[in-house]
Amino acid sequence: MTTPESLPPFSGDDAKCPKCSNEGAFTEHKKAGVPRSDGYGGMRLPERLERRCGRCDFTWDEALNPPA
Numbered sequence: 523m524t525t526p527e528s529l530p531p532f533s534g535d536d537a538k539c540p541k542c543s544n545e546g547a548f549t550e551h552k553k554a555g556v557p558r559s560d561g562y563g564g565m566r567l568p569e570r571l572e573r574r575c576g577r578c579d580f581t582w583d584e585a586l587n588p589p590a
């Protein structure tokens with residue numbers, strides 16, 4: 523179960539992709555229960571900010587900013 527508390531903090535506009543080290547990622551707000559763009563998670567995910575790498579398309583989740 524992913525909780526809001528378990529999400530990493532929002533890393534800003536210069537977020538570094540954990541896969542390809544590109545600096546810069548898109549941000550998309552996702553409501554609780556909305557699946558991630560890559561199909562992972564679904565119902566169990568809290569409200570969050572989805573980050574997507576501008577280079578390799580890797581997708582990960584971060585906490586709301588400011589935190590809820």
Ligand SMILES: [Zn+2]
Pocket residue numbers: 539540541542543544575576577578579580
């Ligand atoms: Zn990347």
